[in-house]
Amino acid sequence: MKYKRIQIQEILDFLGSKVYGIDGEVNDVFIDNLAEVERVNETTLDWINPSKSNKQEVAKNSKARVLLVDDSVAPIEDKLLIHVKNPKVTLAEVGNHFFVEQPQANIHPTVVIDPEATIGMGVSIGAYCVIGKAVIGDGCVIDSNVRVYDNTVMGKGCVIKAGAVLGGAGFGYERDADGNKFRFPQIGQLIMGDYVEVGANTCIDRGALADTEIGDYTKINNLCHIAHNNKIGRNVTITGCVNISGSNVIDDDVWIAPNSSLRGWVHIGKKATVGMGAVVVKNIPEGETWVGNPAHKLEKR
Amino acid sequence: MKYKRIQIQEILDFLGSKVYGIDGEVNDVFIDNLAEVERVNETTLDWINPSKSNKQEVAKNSKARVLLVDDSVAPIEDKLLIHVKNPKVTLAEVGNHFFVEQPQANIHPTVVIDPEATIGMGVSIGAYCVIGKAVIGDGCVIDSNVRVYDNTVMGKGCVIKAGAVLGGAGFGYERDADGNKFRFPQIGQLIMGDYVEVGANTCIDRGALADTEIGDYTKINNLCHIAHNNKIGRNVTITGCVNISGSNVIDDDVWIAPNSSLRGWVHIGKKATVGMGAVVVKNIPEGETWVGNPAHKLEKR
């Protein structure tokens, strides 16, 4: 756990008009940590889930002095309540601002960059990365040992964790006259939008004769394989160990649970959910949840 | 999409006797791109699938001027037809020759190589690789951040994508007198044939007291784990995120679909297919397709 003393007044100044109101004494009050429920102490900045039916009681029983709450929690003796619309979102904003070290814009001297690459403003690239003829947007943060191949275009504010491999040649083969396999040309691009995050050791291949596309704000966890020619929308969540074979279309706000597989050439409709370990061999309509091997629609109970 | 102007005469010279005949005007005609069907334009080198029943119509409706076709497509006004046996294979050959940049034989100065390693002629090794007491065959292309451990033997013309780990110690343990686990010796080799391709961040372990063997032309996609003591044949296709536990025998021309798992000590017969997400706990006879969890034979419908 990380400790850092922060005056509540600093937090109020940071949040500004996001605070609807406060109950309790601010003067000289500080917090010094964020914590899971079982480790909350007097100086934790705690939060109360607005959807809890017993939230007044939960707030009262918290060991913390300062709590982020919605506007339906009534004043509690000896506690400081900070009223906001969405306490968890506000906690995240406070945590990111006060507790998370922001990477400095810096290209480590060991990074190997192709002279034809285009690197934006305020980019951070960690040690031992190898960057081909690629375009890296403003403010991207690329950790160490990352490989970015030629024909990769990254929007602004993307975050790439260690060991990721972006824009590699896709897995397409033909057989020669002797029946031996040889690679079909993989000459498309990988085009990533803004604020895309890519997990550690995840691999995303460039297109074959088309492009691979990843939309803005899409978040991809560790150890995923995304093959050539996929068209992936905005705010899509791709969790750990997911396999996405080639040429799928995945619409905005889809959630893909861990270790699931998409066959290739399937369409996943907006806000659909692919369940953990699901083996998807058919299109999934908008908003539906599919699970199982092979995947089928999960009926509401 | 990559544009590069190529005169048709150059393509005909490259293909030589593979061209059965041509219909239409060659003089001054050029192509400048390869493209998926939805992006074909007048200067795309297009191709027509011989198995399509309406191929004459498809060829006529293509926006491209130049098409690779088999010998059953009749002349079409204002189009140049190049007749070959297998249009897609020919497209791949043309694409690889004219549109794909071939890596230069070069060992990046940052590569750490054990003095006892043997490196063949015309080998390319990218930045930040670490090569142990291994044998690397002629013409191998190893991308960046690859780890090749001692006891790895690689044939000629192998292609290893970024972040792959070859010849690591296998996952075998015994328990000591206190019941704590310690590693069983992993002193075998990893022996790879010619023209093997290994995907990004894929891991192949060396043998324990035997060897791990991978046959010629076998192609392995990204993020696969191949454990110790496997015997894998020729022209085997191992797609993304596949887990192959120890000591299996996989015969020639097997196709292993994404995210499937082999238990260990199973035999997969020649030309068999392991379906996506299949959990294989039994032998699969030659030519059969098995799917599901646990995997069972897929009956023809």
Next chain:
Amino acid sequence: MKYKRIQIQEILDFLGSKVYGIDGEVNDVFIDNLAEVERVNETTLDWINPSKSNKQEVAKNSKARVLLVDDSVAPIEDKLLIHVKNPKVTLAEVGNHFFVEQPQANIHPTVVIDPEATIGMGVSIGAYCVIGKAVIGDGCVIDSNVRVYDNTVMGKGCVIKAGAVLGGAGFGYERDADGNKFRFPQIGQLIMGDYVEVGANTCIDRGALADTEIGDYTKINNLCHIAHNNKIGRNVTITGCVNISGSNVIDDDVWIAPNSSLRGWVHIGKKATVGMGAVVVKNIPEGETWVGNPAHKLEKR
């Protein structure tokens, strides 16, 4: 196969009182290899499984001159029997001592280490690793291209294979006022015990507001993803390509088979087994084996 001539007397000296007795001539006898059964030759150090009903016959038919056996195998003409409690464990000890090269304590000059990192005695770190504000215990062996992020604490004697990523930010997001995803603070630690082994390209994330914990002697194979806030016990076996989502509790001596998935917030009881490809969405009681998608208890047959 690795050959190295070792006099039997050297082996007896190394084993000391672990040898219950010997039958046969020791003088001038040597072995020079360890081998799987199909490659055993006259100079292999072979071993006989005590649980085999026909072990006397198997021992007699072995091509090897020297065999490790339990105390129930009777003398055999022209063979040297070395009696021990557990022949395979003894074979492993002999193999590790005589056939496995031990890494030297050495930090490769290319390793990038944060000035605030704490590195123990006798540590080995391979080329192109990047180590943040972490604690690395005595005698740890870290191979090449490994990333250890800030807030990682590693006990003594841990072994980390190439390309592993330890202590990365976990995969937790909130949505901002525009509905776009942004990362929830990930400010916990990754705390690893002693003698933990981590496979190649495996990723273990640090905690969000809690810690991720891995117990002593736990062994993790290649290409696993272990998310934030997991509490994993001692001597747990996590095989290849396993996905462990966030906030699970996994007790001591659990066995998790390849390519299985844990949902998050589940409890796996002591000595339980998660089957290959199992999709675990419920708690598993102590000692039980669960398989399938979704996972269910495997009934004894």
